Amino acid sequence: MSYNKVFSIISSFICIFYGQYIKAQISGEFQTEAQYYIKDTITSSIEVPQKAMMNAYFNINYTYSNFNAGLRYESYQGPLIGYDTRYQGSGIAYRQITYTGQYFEITAGNFYEQYGNGMILRTYEDRNLGYDNSIDGIKLKLFPYKGIIAKALWGTQRFFWQKSPGIIRGFDAEISLNELSEKLDSLKTKIISGFSFVSKYQKDLDPIYILPENVAAMSGRLRITRGNITLSGEYAYKYNDPSTDNNKIYKPGQALLLNIIYAKKGLGFIIAAKRSDNMSFRSDRTATGNVLNINYLPVLAKEQYYSFATMYPLVTQINGEIGFQTQFIYTFKKASKIGGKYGTSITIAYDRTNSLKKNILPDSTFMGYASKFLSIGKDVYFETTTLEIRKKMSKSLNTIFSFINIIHNQSVLLGHIGEPIIYAKVAVADIVWRISDYKTLKYEFQHLWTHQDKKNWAGLQIEYTIAPKWFFNIGDQYNYANSDQNRRIHYYTSGVGYVHTATRFMFSYGRHREGVVCVGGVCRNMPAYNGFSISIISSF
Amino acid sequence: MIISRKLLFLLLLVLYPFIIISQIETKKNINACILPKVNIKTLSGENFNTSNISNEGKPIIINFWATNCKPCVKELSVIADLYDYWQAETGVKIVAVSVDDSKTMFNVAPFVNGKGWEYEFYLDPNGDFKRAMNVNMIPHTFIINSDKEIVWQHVSYTEGDELQYIEVVKNILREQINDNNDIQQIDKENIDDIINE
Numbered sequence: 001m002s003y004n005k006v007f008s009i010i011s012s013f014i015c016i017f018y019g020q021y022i023k024a025q026i027s028g029e030f031q032t033e034a035q036y037y038i039k040d041t042i043t044s045s046i047e048v049p050q051k052a053m054m055n056a057y058f059n060i061n062y063t064y065s066n067f068n069a070g071l072r073y074e075s076y077q078g079p080l081i082g083y084d085t086r087y088q089g090s091g092i093a094y095r096q097i098t099y100t101g102q103y104f105e106i107t108a109g110n111f112y113e114q115y116g117n118g119m120i121l122r123t124y125e126d127r128n129l130g131y132d133n134s135i136d137g138i139k140l141k142l143f144p145y146k147g148i149i150a151k152a153l154w155g156t157q158r159f160f161w162q163k164s165p166g167i168i169r170g171f172d173a174e175i176s177l178n179e180l181s182e183k184l185d186s187l188k189t190k191i192i193s194g195f196s197f198v199s200k201y202q203k204d205l206d207p208i209y210i211l212p213e214n215v216a217a218m219s220g221r222l223r224i225t226r227g228n229i230t231l232s233g234e235y236a237y238k239y240n241d242p243s244t245d246n247n248k249i250y251k252p253g254q255a256l257l258l259n260i261i262y263a264k265k266g267l268g269f270i271i272a273a274k275r276s277d278n279m280s281f282r283s284d285r286t287a288t289g290n291v292l293n294i295n296y297l298p299v300l301a302k303e304q305y306y307s308f309a310t311m312y313p314l315v316t317q318i319n320g321e322i323g324f325q326t327q328f329i330y331t332f333k334k335a336s337k338i339g340g341k342y343g344t345s346i347t348i349a350y351d352r353t354n355s356l357k358k359n360i361l362p363d364s365t366f367m368g369y370a371s372k373f374l375s376i377g378k379d380v381y382f383e384t385t386t387l388e389i390r391k392k393m394s395k396s397l398n399t400i401f402s403f404i405n406i407i408h409n410q411s412v413l414l415g416h417i418g419e420p421i422i423y424a425k426v427a428v429a430d431i432v433w434r435i436s437d438y439k440t441l442k443y444e445f446q447h448l449w450t451h452q453d454k455k456n457w458a459g460l461q462i463e464y465t466i467a468p469k470w471f472f473n474i475g476d477q478y479n480y481a482n483s484d485q486n487r488r489i490h491y492y493t494s495g496v497g498y499v500h501t502a503t504r505f506m507f508s509y510g511r512h513r514e515g516v517v518c519v520g521g522v523c524r525n526m527p528a529y530n531g532f533s534i535s536i537i538s539s540f
Numbered sequence: 541m542i543i544s545r546k547l548l549f550l551l552l553l554v555l556y557p558f559i560i561i562s563q564i565e566t567k568k569n570i571n572a573c574i575l576p577k578v579n580i581k582t583l584s585g586e587n588f589n590t591s592n593i594s595n596e597g598k599p600i601i602i603n604f605w606a607t608n609c610k611p612c613v614k615e616l617s618v619i620a621d622l623y624d625y626w627q628a629e630t631g632v633k634i635v636a637v638s639v640d641d642s643k644t645m646f647n648v649a650p651f652v653n654g655k656g657w658e659y660e661f662y663l664d665p666n667g668d669f670k671r672a673m674n675v676n677m678i679p680h681t682f683i684i685n686s687d688k689e690i691v692w693q694h695v696s697y698t699e700g701d702e703l704q705y706i707e708v709v710k711n712i713l714r715e716q717i718n719d720n721n722d723i724q725q726i727d728k729e730n731i732d733d734i735i736n737e
Contacts, residue, residue, distance in 0.1 A: 025573045028674055057676075061672070063576065100577070112666060112671070114665060114666035116642075117642035118642045122642070124666055147587075149587060174587075176586050176587060178586075190585075192585045223585050230584070230585075232585075266653070266654070266656045267653065268649065268651055268655075269654075272646060296641075298642045300643075303607070303608035305609070305610040329655065342621075347654070437700055438703070439700070440698060440699040465699065466700075467704070468694065468700065471698055501692065501693055501694055502694065502695050504695050521643070539695065
C-alpha cells in the first residue's frame with residue numbers, strides 16, 4: 001500500500017472522527033493596515049526611515065459547552081503614524097478563559113468591563129485610537145436572582161506590553177426592581193438602581209509627599225422610566241488622589257451625569273447635563289495621556305461624522321468641566337406637506353462645555369482650589385449647534401443637508417497656548433444618487449468658514465459603489481484661504497475597496513492633513529502624512 | 541524515489557494539522573456558529589441575554605450600528621422603507637444592536653424613535669456582544685436561521701446591500717421548506733414501513 005493511500009485512509013478516518021465529535025466553535029477576526037509613506041515637502045509631513053509600517057490584530061474565540069477562551073495577537077511593526085510608539089513589537093496582548101454557569105460567570109485573564117456609565121470604571125479597546133486599558137486578573141459575575149447582577153474584579157491594567165504598577169479592585173451591583181416579580185413587572189414605572197465601588201493600590205515611593213496608597217471611588221445610579229419619559233442619573237465620588245494630572249492636590253473628586261429622555265414614535269428629545277471635577281483615576285498616579293485610565297468620563301457633545309465638523313473636537317478635560325447637551329429629532333410623515341412623498345427627518349442639537357468656577361486655595365492646604373457644585377466657570381471650552389435635514393427627494397435621490405456652528409477653545413482643548421478661540425461654521429450637502437438597484441453615486445460637498453487657525457476650507461468627496469462588492473472614491477480637501485500662500489494645500493485622496501461577506505479589502509492613496517482623531521472625548525494626534533495604505537478586515 | 545515518497549509522507553504529516561483545521565473550518569461553515577450568549581441591555585436599561593433573541597422559527601437579521609456612524613444610519617433608514625414589505629413577505633425580524641458607549645447610549649432611544657424605526661433595539665455599551673460576534677467594524681450585519689446559526693454575514697454598507705440580505709433570508713426559508721419536506725418524506729417512509737410490517 002502506498003504512503004498516499006495510508007495517508008488518505010488515516011485522513012478520512014480522523015476527519016470522520018472530528019466531524020462527529022467536534023462540537024466546539026471557533027470564530028475570530030483579523031484586521032490589518034499597512035502604510036507606505038512618501039516624503040512630502042509641502043505638508044512637511046514627518047519622515048519615516050522604515051518607509052512602511054503596519055498594525056495588525058488577530059483575534060480568535062473558542063467556545064465549547066459553557067467554556068469560552070479568547071486570544072488576541074497584536075503586531076505593530078513600527079506602529080502606524082499617529083499611534084503611540086510604545087506599542088512597537090508583537091505578542092499576545094489579550095487572552096482569557098470564561099466559564100458561564102447558571103448563577104455565575106468567571107473570567108480569568110484579560111477582560112473588559114464597565115460599571116454604570118463608566119465614571120469610576122470602564123475598560124475597553126478602540127483600535128482607531130490605539131486604546132486598550134484591559135484588566136488582567138479575575139472577574140466574577142453573579143446572577144443570584146432574576147433582575148439582580150453583581151460583579152467583582154481584581155487585577156492590573158495593560159500598559160502597552162507591560163502591566164500597570166497599581167492594582168485595581170472593583171465591585172458593582174445592579175438591581176432591576178421590576179424584574180424581581182411579576183407584580184412589580186406589571187407596574188408602569190420601571191426602576192433600575194446600581195452601586196459601584198472601585199479601589200486602586202499603588203505603593204508610595206515619593207520622597208517628599210505622603211501619598212494615599214489605597215484610593216477608593218464609589219458611585220450610585222438610578223434610572224426611572226414611565227411611559228415615554230426616562231430620568232437617569234449617576235453620581236461618583238473619588239477620595240483624595242494626588243497625581244500628576246491634578247498637580248498632586250489632596251482634593252477629592254466628584255462627577256454627576258443626568259439625562260432626561262422623551263421618546264415616542266416620530267419624535268425624540270434628550271437633555272443631558274454633566275459636571276466632573278478632579279476625576280482623573282488611573283492605575284499609575286504619574287501617568288498622563290491616554291494610558292492606564294480606570295474610568296471614563298463621557299463628554300456631552302453631539303458626535304459629528306463629516307470630516308470638517310470633526311476638525312475641531314471636544315477633548316475630555318479630566319481635571320474638570322461642566323456641560324450640557326440637548327438634541328431633538330423629528331420625522332415628518334410621508335405624504336405630508338413638509339414630509340413630501342418620502343418623508344423628511346430633522347435633527348437639532350446644541351451642546352456647551354465650560355470650565356468649572358474655581359477659587360484657588362493657598363498651597364499650604366494642599367487642596368488646590370474650591371469649587372461650588374453648581375457654579376459654572378466663565379471660560380467656554382466647546383460649543384456646537386447642529387442642524388441636520390435628511391430628505392428623500394425621489395426614489396433614487398437621497399439628501400442630507402447639515403449645518404454646524406462650532407466654538408472651540410484650542411488653547412485648553414489642544415494645548416495651543418495663547419491661540420485664540422476658534423469660531424467655525426461648517427455646511428455639508430451629502431447627495432446620494434441611486435443609479436440602479438446596485439449602483440450608486442455619492443457626492444459630499446463640505447465647506448468650513450473660520451477667521452482663525454487655517455481659515456477656510458472646501459471639500460468634495462465622490463464615491464461610486466457597486467453593491468455588494470465594490471467601492472471607489474476620490475476626494476479633495478482644499479485649504480484655499482490659508483493666510484500663508486504656500487500653505488494653501490490640496491489634500492487629495494483616492495481609494496478602491498472590495499467587500500466579500502465579512503471581509504473588506506481597501507487600497508488607498510492620499511495626502512492626509514494633520515488633525516486630532518477622537519472617539520468620545522478620547523483623542524490622539526494625527527500628524528500629516530502622504531502615502532499608500534492597504535487595509536484588510538475580516539471576521540470568520 | 542523511496543526517499544522522495546518518505547519526504548512526501550513527512551510533509552503530509554507536517555501539514556496534517558492544517559488539513560484537519562481546514563476540515564473543521566469547512567465543517568464550521570456548513571454547520572455555522574451558534575449565536576453566542578451575552579448579556580446586553582434593552583433600551584429601557586434592563587438586562588437581556590442574547591440567547592433570548594427569537595423570531596418564532598423565522599430568520600433574524602442582526603445589525604451592529606451606532607448613532608454616530610453615517611453608513612449605519614443610512615442602512616437602517618433605507619431598510620426602514622422596506623421593512624413592512626420584508627416582514628409581510630418573509631416574516632424576517634431585524635434586531636439592531638447599538639454599540640454607542642455611555643456618552644451616546646442615552647441618545648439611542650430618542651434617536652430611533654425620532655426616526656420612526658420599528659426594529660427590535662438593544663444596547664451593547666461596552667461592546668461585549670460585539671466582541672463575542674467578532675465585529676471589528678460597523679455596520680456589520682448577520683443573518684441567523686431558526687436554529688440560531690449564523691448563516692451569513694456582511695461588513696460595511698452601501699446602497700443595494702439590503703437586496704442581498706433579503707435574498708439570503710429567502711434562501712433560508714427555501715431551505716427550511718425543503719428540510720421540512722425531507723422530514724415529512726422520512727416520516728412517510730417510516731409509516732409505510734410500519735404498515736408493511
